[in-house]
Amino acid sequence: MTATDVTRTHAPSRAMHGHAMAVGHAEGDFARAALAAFAGAEDSEALMLVADLSRLDFDPEEVLVAGSGRRLDVVDVAGAYDAFQNEDADKLLHDWDAVLDEILAAGHTGLRVFADNTAMLAGSSQTTERWLRWEQQTDAWQARRPISGTCFIDAQLVSDELVSCAARVHPAVSGSNTPRWSLHHGYVAGRIRLVLSGDVEVWDAPALDAVLTREADIRSCAPDDGQPCEIDVSNVRYLHHTPLRSLAALDPRGVRLVGAPTIVRRLMAALPTVSGIELT
Missing domain, CATH: 3.30.750 (Transcription Regulator spoIIAA)
Incomplete structure (x- = not known):
């Protein structure tokens, strides 16, 4: 997949809420949704892509920042959620706080994150429950810090019921029917x-x-x-x-x-x- 392929087909860019969810249904939707999320970022924001690097089928630098010189950190999803998998959400939130503080100290005005969280819903029921709890905790944190996060879910690997559960704790959802109700911060x-x-x-x-x-x-x-x-x-x-x-x-x-x-x-x-x- 090339930058031209993605740019030609991605959804119109828009400013995202502090916490959002994007749902993919076909090959290439992860790249398209990431590009749409990052397209609304200010030039002064740092960017971070959290992905399953073993499945990534495009060059993030080429597709997402296209030689613009913008800061883009690419993180493997497994390493990003080690503390979460060990049921230590407080430590994970502390880690994210430290990352954001370092980015702000470097002169950026904020951080925009696009993360593939499919594995959190496609795994065991315990993992799903911990992830939903984490999403509510980080939702409150993102409401008061200069960070915008978009969670990506591949609907090809996750049931409609679980997609709906995840959508209810996100202020904004794209690529899926809006839930009849939602609760967020x-x-x-x-x-x-x-x-x-x-x-x-x-x-x-x-x-x-x-x-x-x-x-x-x-x-x-x-x-x-x-x-x-x-x-x-x-x-x-x-x-x-x-x-x-x-x-x-x-x-x-x-x-x-x-x-x-x-x-x-x-x-x-x-x-x-x-x-x-x-x-x-």
Whole structure:
């Protein structure tokens, strides 16, 4: 595969969210999605490609930076996630912090990462669960640091169900149907805030519970200011009362729903027995 092949067929470039996911369905989609993600980067940003080097079928320097002189670090996916595989997410996050600090000290304004995470979903259920937990933890970290990360998933090797699970914890998804709902992080007014969006039906309660269980575990290990967990629900279109009770159980100090639309306010008014939720 050459730079010409990829450039001719890649999706239009766009600025990515701080944390996004791209789904591939055919040979060459990894290179095309990486090029699209990096095309939106500022010249002052450093670039990093995390890939299975044994399967890489193109020259990253030729295809992704095309002799521009930009910094591009290419890392093998196995080495990048050694600490993660050993169930030490805190050490992995510390390692990434150190990498980002070095890049900023070198004069770059930020880091843009494109990583092939297919193996994390194509492996054992334990690996998948650890990866989903890691994605939620790094989502909060990326919300407050100058880094943009895109996770690539090869749908040819992963079930549709697992692709949907991964999509729900990413603010932006390309190459796949947008999930009906998602839960991710935003950095608002100097603090991390969860963002719940979309239509959350009664049958979504188990999947939401799984996301919230990981979130509660992550929050319990993280320093905070003692304030209730804030969840931005301004983009919720529908919320069944069963998932609402799951939200209420997220934080023993209470949960504050920010920007609650009319449908959420009406639901709360009809369910006076749901405690621990404050509307703002």
